[in-house]
Amino acid sequence: MTIDLDQMTDAAFARLRKDNSRLTLQYLDGAQYRGRFDRRLAAFAGQARFVREFDSLDAPGALVAEDFLLAGDGADDGGDDDDAGPLRRAVLESAAEGLDFGPGERPGYGPPGGVVTLDEVLVPVVAEQPMVLLGRAVLTRLPAAADRDTADHGAAEPDAVSGFFLLERTTPPEAIKPLLSGRKLRTLRAFTEALFAPRLDQAVLSLDEIVDSIQEQVALIGRDILATVKLVLFGIERLDFFGGFSSQSLDKRQRLIRNTLLDPDSDGPFGLFRDMARLRALIYAGYYRREASYRRIGFVPPPDRPTHEGPAPERAVPTGRLTGGESFDVIVVGSGAGGAVTAYNLARQGYEVALLEAGPLVANAEITHNEAAMTAKLYEDGGLQTTANNDLVIFQAHAVGGSTVVNNAICLNLKPETLHPRARANHPFDLWAARFDIDIDRDRFYAAYDTIADFLPIREISETQAGPNGRLLLDGWAAYRQTLDDPDDRAAPAGRFRKNYRQDGYGCFQCGYCNTGCPYERKNDARGRYIHEAATRHGLKVFPRTWVDRVRLRDWWGGALKAQGVYARVPGQGGVWIGARHAVVLAGGVGATTAIMRRSGLSHNVGNQVSFNVGSPMPALYDREIGAQYGVQLATYVDLGDYLLESLFHPPLGLAVMMPGWFADHFDRMHSYDRLGSAGVLFATHNSGRARRDGAIDYVMSGEELALYKRSLATLARVHFAAGAVEVYPPSIAGATLKRGDDIEAHMDHFIRRPGDATMSSSHPQGGSPMHGRPEWGVVDARCRVHGTRNLFVTDASVFPSAIRVNAQWTTMAMAHYQSSRPDWI
Known part of the structure; x- marks a missing residue:
């Protein structure tokens, strides 16, 4: 046998x-x-x-x-x-x-x-x-x-x-030996002890075990983070200039933390105190990455729940390995929402297409509920990528399928009937036409949404999938909106998300781990749907772990440049040359696409007009058990035109990292796990960022954007209280508690004075290769072809000249389909 x-x-x-x-x-x-x-x-x-x-x-x-x-x-x-x-x-x-x-x-x-x-x-x-x-x-x-x-x-x-x-x-x-020693190890131990001391006798790990686990977490992320950790520890040790932080008594160490790292009046030179304060996230990740610690707070792992199911049959993707000298009709670089749809459409049209991805192909059997390991494996920089000033964490995936593998499968579109009246009046397509000379054929673009929705498919999630935390946001909103005067806000679009979960008998059973990949093959991500279909039925060739350095461009007739192929690096092979007979398509995301173009000698406007959808989660303690763990991570939303409210709950490690608070406060909040509810805000920034040659992004949040952020948090706090919360925990570095009856705006103004005072992130960077009808002002034209070239295209979110405000997956796919489904596109 x-x-x-x-x-x-x-x-x-x-x-x-x-x-x-x-x-x-x-x-x-x-x-x-x-x-x-x-x-x-x-x-x-x-x-x-x-x-x-x-x-x-x-x-x-x-x-x-x-x-x-x-x-x-x-x-x-x-x-x-x-x-x-x-x-x-x-x-x-x-x-x-x-x-x-x-x-x-x-x-x-x-x-x-x-x-x-x-x-x-x-x-x-x-x-x-x-x-x-x-x-x-x-x-x-x-x-x-x-x-x-x-x-x-x-x-x-x-x-x-x-x-x-x-x-x-x-x-x-x-x-994988201990990464820290000597003074820096003593500083880490002293800092960790200060955080846990009030509750160390109740912890399931000893102080030494916590410190060891922190070092293991650093090793998981990779040695690149080690230099940053050492620098932060160096700064913490010098919070006391006389004897050193680690030499002080426990009481004095805690006072030093409160008076420097937590005080909103104290930011340090160049915001260094705020950067040092973020070490707490790594420490709490080290503690809550252990099964014993998350069982202690009352978390029930998905395999132990009665709703648990086994994995669906694997939708395997055949892959290859380049040796150099190969040639294809089209090379697509990047396999996320834009690259996968583009590769599928071109392969279906009969082109011989090679899909190159810098990240690995991670089979579903390799995905686990180990948050620390999966974050290190599936995210750029282990999920710790930030803007150059460290104010904004940027989440980008590093795997075949791109961010669709680790996102929450949220599908919001830009059809006017789905938007708040204020958002409808400020529609991105109107802005693009007026300011960027880009006229989108809206009927055809909206039809692209429908095509994708049918293919994936995309459907509204069920009440069961939304779970208690999803219902909590809608219940709180239903109560709060009655207090509003604006009729548009009272009628704001709200409900359960539409998502690209499977509908073929293998539906999502709400394990709650969408952000670290689905081990059960329940998401119709780009890898499992578009790439699998293209590779098994239309001859698409998929090459993971293939890092593209640059595109080879040569002069062509009429003064235009022609893309002839790419130079790439392959493990064990070094640099290789891959030819493209018809076209090269870049779809590696804002950082990668911009970096490749700059290394290829394209510099005019490249990297400009970077924008973000920025978000922050804000948990709250309720007067009853919620059971928020029994539902999908993001389930429901309210669209208020300038921003969105979205229900959001995490498994233990993710929740611990984003949970505001220090010392006993953080410990007690985590140990109230089943009484916690959580939601977040999402708003669009201006396109004032700039992507560098190395892929890093410069961005400074404006005062207007910070004011909008605080206004959205204030609304969400009121929704929490309307739903029965007794305490709300705004995402400030100080971690202060907001209680019923407090002045919410005054609280936000006191504890969030600068962008660095809050924990903010973005999973939706946009721009860097912005569309513009005039070559002197943009990077790509209305067909997503790079200005001045004959056959170099971009089909990821970097072509958006301004932020679209809503979760970007569906619109990125629609843009790729809108372009690549044209028979004469390339």
């Missing part, structure tokens, strides 16, 4: 179990292989805990050289993983019995190493060098069901070899 693991279904595994068979693992090693572990193997062996334990292997730095994985005895008692302690002893005992873990690195498949069963589950990792460990699953027929526990599994002969999986450690050993 031979098994193809990639084609195995849950039913087939169930039949194997009834057939008295057992899956075991054999180990090979080899530095050139990449792959994945199929979590269905663990499900077949009855090892639910093994699935959760295995999550930590998905990210760089999650293992140290001597540590191994042990799933226990197969019984899932729902408790903490105390029986995972004897890891090292178990491996050493197995080695003493002659279990061969492989002789070392070799160029190809070598003789198999020892065999262990999943019921014993030992997963060895070679200790001395960066490595990959290649294994294969073996099906073994057992003597009888009653003899399963006593069978000599190590000596059993396999029936058939079924397939391969891979355990990979991508971080060299020196990178």
